[in-house]
Structures are given as C-alpha cells and as structure tokens.
Amino acid sequence: MRPLPSPLRRADLDAATSGAKAGAIASVVQVALGWLLDQLLLPPGHDNNIAPRLVDRAAARAGQDTHPLLDWILGSVFHFGYGLGWGALFGLLRRHLPLPSLALGSAMGGAIYLIAFSRAGVGTRTGSEAHPDRRPWQKQVSLLSVAMGYALSVAVVFDRLPGRPLPSIRGRREPLAHLDDPGTARRG
Secondary structure: OOOOOOOOHHHHHHHHHHHHHHHHHHHHHHHHHHHHHHHHHOOOOOOHHHHHHHHHHHHHOOOOOOOOOHHHHHHHHHHHHHHHHHHHHHHHHHHHOOOHHHHHHHHHHHHHHHHHHHOOOOOHOOOOOOOOHOOHHHHHHHHHHHHOOOOOOOHHHHOOOOOEEEEOOHHHHHHHHOOOOOOHOOOO
C-alpha cells in the first residue's frame, strides 16, 4: 500500500491537475482560433495545421513516410498532450509564484512562441514552419496569436475552475472555493 501524499505534494498535484484541465480546454480554444485565423487572415498556401505538419516533417527527417491520417492522429495526440503538459506547468507555477494569472499566461505564451516558432524553435528547426524572416506578416501574427491565445485561455479557464489551489499567502495554501462565497471567506 502506498503512503498518502504529504499535504504539500497533494496541493501540487491538485494545482497540476487543475492546470491540465485548463490546458485541455485551452487546446480546443487554440484549435478554434487557428481555424478562424486560417479563414480570415492567412494568405493562400498557409494554414495553422501545425501539429500534423510537425509529425510529417519529423518523420521525414527520420527517413519515414507517414500517411496524412496518421499525421493528423499523432498531431492531435501531440497537440492535446502539450496542452495538458503546459496547463499542468501553469497550475504549478500559479500556485508557487505571486503573479496574477494573466501575467503568468502572457509569459507562458511568450515561452511557447519562443520554443515553437522562433528562429531556434522546434517548429522552425523541423521545417514545420518557415523561418521568421521568410514568413508573411499574416503568418507571424497567426503564430503569435495561437501561442498567446492558448496561454491566456489557460489563465482565464484556470481562474474559473472550482476548488483550484490558492497561491501561497503567508505560507498557507488553501482551495479558492472559500473566496467564491464571501459568506464563507476565512479571516486571518
């Protein structure tokens, strides 16, 4: 039988779980935003089907051909996996850092953009996205928008989840459900 997790570990697990939930929801928002930008902004020959293209290019670099359906399936798994992972990280950081959610979400969106789409980003290095110097301005705006849209959606959704962990206040961590109802707010 496994020992029960310590309160600190349990609170971290709760924060990560809440963040992962927010990340899953934000992943859907990101797909919708990407589709909308495809329709309204991107020039012909450009799209926001980034994850399937990443799978295709990574497989090609490994000398493998993949079927487009497999690219979409694996790309979708990758997309929601990173959505869960970034969301869990957001939850942990939100619990431990004294930053408002939108500020943390903005920083996370910038980090996602840098890791994925900058000159040294994975998307750029695999050829899934063109180098920033060779992208049309519409594509650059679109990539910034999907990264920031995801991260800010995580922040907004996380703040609206019931029972999410409260960041440290004088060393105490409590569920925020107390703060949703002024009649049950704790006095310190």
